[in-house]
Amino acid sequence: RKEVEQDPGPFNVPEGATVAFNCTYSNSASQSFFWYRQDCRKEPKLLMSVYSSGNEDGRFTAQLNRASQYISLLIRDSKLSDSATYLCVVNGIGGFKTIFGAGTRLFVKA
Amino acid sequence: ETGVTQTPRHLVMGMTNKKSLKCEQHLGHNAMYWYKQSAKKPLELMFVYNFKEQTENNSVPSRFSPECPNSSHLFLHLHTLQPEDSALYLCASSQGSGPQETQYFGPGTRLLVL
Numbered sequence: 001r002k003e004v005e006q007d008p009g010p011f012n013v014p015e016g017a018t019v020a021f022n023c024t025y026s027n028s029a030s031q032s033f034f035w036y037r038q039d040c041r042k043e044p045k046l047l048m049s050v051y052s053s054g055n056e057d058g059r060f061t062a063q064l065n066r067a068s069q070y071i072s073l074l075i076r077d078s079k080l081s082d083s084a085t086y087l088c089v090v091n092g093i094g095g096f097k098t099i100f101g102a103g104t105r106l107f108v109k110a
Numbered sequence: 111e112t113g114v115t116q117t118p119r120h121l122v123m124g125m126t127n128k129k130s131l132k133c134e135q136h137l138g139h140n141a142m143y144w145y146k147q148s149a150k151k152p153l154e155l156m157f158v159y160n161f162k163e164q165t166e167n168n169s170v171p172s173r174f175s176p177e178c179p180n181s182s183h184l185f186l187h188l189h190t191l192q193p194e195d196s197a198l199y200l201c202a203s204s205q206g207s208g209p210q211e212t213q214y215f216g217p218g219t220r221l222l223v224l
Binding site for chain 2: 092097100101103
């Protein structure tokens with residue numbers, strides 16, 4: 001089983017749609033969780049951290065479910081500029097170690 | 111954005127060549143990282159340095175040799191690479207090395223080994 005798993009997609013959605021991504025992780029001792037965004041041929045950039053209580057940043061909502069070992073990202077009112085690959089990142093396995101998921105591709109169409 | 115810079119941006123090398131990738135961070139961070147991103151595969155953490163000391167080496171082949179002369183600079187020395195080493199090599203930095211730290215990435219060096 002992969003340490004961090006994501007649905008690779010692609011997700012093709014119209015502008016204004018709501019889309020949700022899930023990510024599962026295998027190590028229950030994982031300590032911190034993030035969503036990064038990577039545009040085509042660009043470097044990853046932090047989108048948001050994920051906290052146990054769930055957190056929201058504008059149109060983006062991230063949630064963590066430790067019991068089921070998954071995190072989610074919800075994007076409301078999708079924009080064309082949201083088209084990118086969304087990377088799930090899990091930290092803290094056996095000391096400081098960062099594990100990236102393979103990413104979920106999102107295409108938002110006009 | 112010029113927080114983390116990498117040179118060169120593109121590199122083509124033969125299997126017998128020796129080359130070096132350079133990373134510089136202008137953020138005052140103490141931790142630096144090398145990642146490899148191959149096509150359709152997740153980013154793979156290669157090395158971690160914290161206050162110039164290597165704290166993580168994810169079983170990377172010895173043909174990749176990192177060097178961290180100070181907290182702002184990180185090098186990846188390459189020698190006798192294989193075609194399967196062709197990938198995007200990303201450098202990142204963070205303030206500290208704790209699991210809550212946000213990592214800031216450079217634009218990467220796209221490497222092709224012939």
